[in-house]
Amino acid sequence: MKRVLLGVDVGGTTTAAGLVTAAGHVLVEERAPTHHAGPRTANRTIVELIGSLRRRAARDGLAIEGIGVGVPGIVDAASGRIGDEAPHVPDLAGQPLGARLGKRFGLPVFVDNDVNALALAEFVFGHGRRARSLVVLAPGTGFGAGVVLDGHLVRGAHGFGGEFGHAPVKFDGPPCWCGGRGCLALYASGRGIAEAARARVASTAGAPLLAAAGGDPAAITAPLVFRAAEAGDAVAVSVVDEACRALGAMLGVIVNGLNPEVVVITGGVAASLAPLERRILGAAGEYAFRRALVRTRVVITPADKRVTMRGAAALVLYERELARGRARERGARAAGRAAGSRRRGGKR
Numbered sequence: 228m229k230r231v232l233l234g235v236d237v238g239g240t241t242t243a244a245g246l247v248t249a250a251g252h253v254l255v256e257e258r259a260p261t262h263h264a265g266p267r268t269a270n271r272t273i274v275e276l277i278g279s280l281r282r283r284a285a286r287d288g289l290a291i292e293g294i295g296v297g298v299p300g301i302v303d304a305a306s307g308r309i310g311d312e313a314p315h316v317p318d319l320a321g322q323p324l325g326a327r328l329g330k331r332f333g334l335p336v337f338v339d340n341d342v343n344a345l346a347l348a349e350f351v352f353g354h355g356r357r358a359r360s361l362v363v364l365a366p367g368t369g370f371g372a373g374v375v376l377d378g379h380l381v382r383g384a385h386g387f388g389g390e391f392g393h394a395p396v397k398f399d400g401p402p403c404w405c406g407g408r409g410c411l412a413l414y415a416s417g418r419g420i421a422e423a424a425r426a427r428v429a430s431t432a433g434a435p436l437l438a439a440a441g442g443d444p445a446a447i448t449a450p451l452v453f454r455a456a457e458a459g460d461a462v463a464v465s466v467v468d469e470a471c472r473a474l475g476a477m478l479g480v481i482v483n484g485l486n487p488e489v490v491v492i493t494g495g496v497a498a499s500l501a502p503l504e505r506r507i508l509g510a511a512g513e514y515a516f517r518r519a520l521v522r523t524r525v526v527i528t529p530a531d532k533r534v535t536m537r538g539a540a541a542l543v544l545y546e547r548e549l550a551r552g553r554a555r556e557r558g559a560r561a562a563g564r565a566a567g568s569r570r571r572g573g574k575r
């Protein structure tokens with residue numbers, strides 16, 4: 228029987244689930260609106276998708292080895308419990324999702340933050356598959372990030388590890404929706420870019436960007452800002468310039484602070500950032516150690532929901548490998564103790 232993994236990417240709008248091989252190939256994929264059955268039904272949608280894929284697997288003679296789930300928000304990966312704040316799927320906040328799914332389906336279940344899963348997708352199957360360290364920056368509506376160092380996902384002591392989207396790039400910058408100030412997300416996320424442009428067009432009479440948005444500042448979106456910048460709109464140019472410089476400064480923090488082999492910039496905004504790669508790297512050159520930066524592979528690649536789904540599957544492989552490593556260590560320690568007691572016994 229062919230063995231597969233079941234990966235689930237829970238999004239604020241859409242949840243995608245798939246059967247994924249250990250090599251990262253998606254065999255079957257299903258999607259549903261996360262709250263298609265009404266408010267507070269994310270859990271039901273997840274259970275339905277997993278149930279449907281289990282039936283598909285049984286029909287196709289596939290054995291599911293484990294379930295991985297990526298969720299937007301802070302997750303206690305050890306217990307599979309979602310943190311108390313999950314703004315994109317508030318009905319999952321505080322829920323013991325891992326334990327609940329494990330009990331229901333009788334399979335090993337691993338739950339983590341969706342961008343941690345994305346980082347594992349790149350590490351196990353993607354741009355970092357030959358590397359030991361990588362950082363993923365994922366500017367979308369918000370700004371997620373994930374870090375793998377020396378083969379280990381950096382979750383931090385309480386699940387906040389690697390949240391570079393909410394690390395400051397300007398210490399006296401404006402307040403951020405996370406409660407901090409001067410965060411990278413304010414300058415380079417979809418929400419941050421749109422809000423900065425809205426605030427500036429309001430004080431710039433006759434701005435072409437405002438005209439492009441039909442005269443309604445609320446209709447300004449990040450893709451519109453990037454397009455207006457290309458056309459030379461002064462407000463849009465200044466906002467995009469700040470986005471490039473903020474990402475450059477964060478690359479400086481990452482390269483000088485962690486020195487990873489690979490940095491992957493993905494997420495919903497990445498498609499707009501890809502043509503600006505030289506400017507972003509040029510800005511990074513102002514902050515990063517030059518010799519470290521030139522040896523860092525920076526990849527800007529558009530987001531794809533399937534990558535996070537594959538990342539959730541990679542989470543199963545990653546956790547299984549960690550457990551094997553721990554078992555080997557325990558075995559080696561036990562063997563060491565046994566040898567020690569034999570030596571002591573021999574002296575008696």
Ligand SMILES: [Zn+2]
Pocket residue numbers: 392393394403404405406407408410412
């Ligand atoms: Zn913030």
